[in-house]
Amino acid sequence: MSKSLALSLRNVGAFYWRQAGYLRKERFWALNDISFDLHHGESLGVIGRNGAGKSTLLQVLAGILRPDRGELVNHGVQTALLSLQIGFVPYLSGRQNALLSGMLIGLNRREVIEKMGDIKAFSELGDFFDQPINTYSSGMKARLGFSVAFQLDPDVLLIDEVLGVGDSDFRRKSSAVMRDKIRSDKTIVLVSHSAETIRQLCDRAVWIEDGITRAYGDTSDVLSFYEEQLTT
Numbered sequence: 287m288s289k290s291l292a293l294s295l296r297n298v299g300a301f302y303w304r305q306a307g308y309l310r311k312e313r314f315w316a317l318n319d320i321s322f323d324l325h326h327g328e329s330l331g332v333i334g335r336n337g338a339g340k341s342t343l344l345q346v347l348a349g350i351l352r353p354d355r356g357e358l359v360n361h362g363v364q365t366a367l368l369s370l371q372i373g374f375v376p377y378l379s380g381r382q383n384a385l386l387s388g389m390l391i392g393l394n395r396r397e398v399i400e401k402m403g404d405i406k407a408f409s410e411l412g413d414f415f416d417q418p419i420n421t422y423s424s425g426m427k428a429r430l431g432f433s434v435a436f437q438l439d440p441d442v443l444l445i446d447e448v449l450g451v452g453d454s455d456f457r458r459k460s461s462a463v464m465r466d467k468i469r470s471d472k473t474i475v476l477v478s479h480s481a482e483t484i485r486q487l488c489d490r491a492v493w494i495e496d497g498i499t500r501a502y503g504d505t506s507d508v509l510s511f512y513e514e515q516l517t518t
Contacts, residue, residue, distance in 0.1 A: 289325035292363045292442055292473050293347060296321050298356035299497070300342055316342040318497035320356070324442070326363075329474040331484030331491040331505060333512055339497040340477045344444045347475060363473070364393075366440035368432065376420040380411055380430050383419055387434045401437050409433035410456065425456070432460050442473045481509050 298320040306312035316339045324330055324347075334340050345351040346358060348367040374383050384405050388398030406415045409429045419427060435443070445464070468474050468487045478484050484491055484505060491508035493501040500515075501508045 289327050291323055291359075291361045292326050293324040293361065293365075294357075294359040295323075295346075296357045296359075298346060298353045298358060300346055300351055300354050315497055317346065317353075317494075320494060320497070320499050322492050322499060322502045324473065324475060326473055327471045328490060329468050329472075329476060329488045331488035332475060332477045332494065333479075333481060333484055333491060333509065334494045336479075338494050340494060341446055342497075343494065344446050344475065344477060347442075348444055363441035365442040365444060366435050366438060367444045368435040368446065374419055374427065374431070377418050379417055380409070380415040380419055380422070381406070383430065384434045388438050393438060398438070405433045405437045408437055429456055436460075436463065436467075442475065443467070445474065445476045481513060485509055
């Protein structure tokens with residue numbers, strides 16, 4: 287029996303304005319024509335070279351960016367983008383930032399507060415959890431960013447090249463729990479430059495190049511096509 291749909295994209299495009307000369311700007315289409323479906327319980331890998339539009343795609347899936355053309359259909363799911371330090375306010379504490387981040391992905395205040403103990407424990411920040419994050423090292427900020435997105439457990443988790451963050455001990459810990467989650471029945475979209483990572487962890491894959499869907503389907507088929515094109 288086929289799995290129900292979580293997200294659907296149909297001919298999605300998204301552009302940015304960029305400088306094209308003195309006092310002149312032009313549209314840059316980071317995404318030109320992206321189409322695929324994400325089903326409940328599957329892990330979908332997104333592969334492509336630098337500048338292909340992978341991170342922009344995740345922002346569209348997360349609802350951070352609205353498509354400039356085409357259609358994104360959310361079939362009633364809550365998404366969260368695991369991208370470190372997104373939306374953090376430097377003068378607020380780790381606890382306050384965790385609360386804001388949770389509410390940004392659609393949870394209510396009570397739900398985030400109920401998870402706060404788990405977020406603090408997983409981040410291993412100790413007393414620093416209640417200090418302003420402008421006193422944090424980059425590794426501490428990475429711990430907080432990972433812990434919020436991971437512990438809030440959305441319907442669809444969007445992962446932007448983050449399978450290991452922070453110092454070496456926390457990196458091993460975060461990698462292990464993230465791989466466990468990807469291998470479970472959770473719904474995951476994983477962006478990675480590593481074809482081997484996607485081959486090991488993802489049910490299906492989509493290859494995007496120049497903002498266009500070049501291949502979509504079975505992971506081994508998509509990666510074979512991708513790797514073949516890289517060598518020609």
